[in-house]
Amino acid sequence: MTSDAPQPRLPITALIAASLFFNGTGYAATLPYTGIVAIEGLGFSNADYALVLMLAHRVFEPRLAAAG
Numbered sequence: 001m002t003s004d005a006p007q008p009r010l011p012i013t014a015l016i017a018a019s020l021f022f023n024g025t026g027y028a029a030t031l032p033y034t035g036i037v038a039i040e041g042l043g044f045s046n047a048d049y050a051l052v053l054m055l056a057h058r059v060f061e062p063r064l065a066a067a068g
Contacts, residue, residue, distance in 0.1 A: 039049055 044052070
């Protein structure tokens with residue numbers, strides 16, 4: 001007859017999971033603003049930024065459509 005050994009509890013796993021969750025929400029809340037800060041730091045005007053986005057779309061969209 002075999003006895004069921006108690007499973008060890010690993011509280012560190014829950015702590016790591018909670019840490020990853022809160023790091024993720026923190027990054028999700030602040031990361032979009034780093035792009036705005038970078039654009040201002042580079043001195044792009046609204047028209048320049050729109051041109052960069054348009055060119056990036058023209059270059060990468062056909063490749064993504066072909067891959068998908």
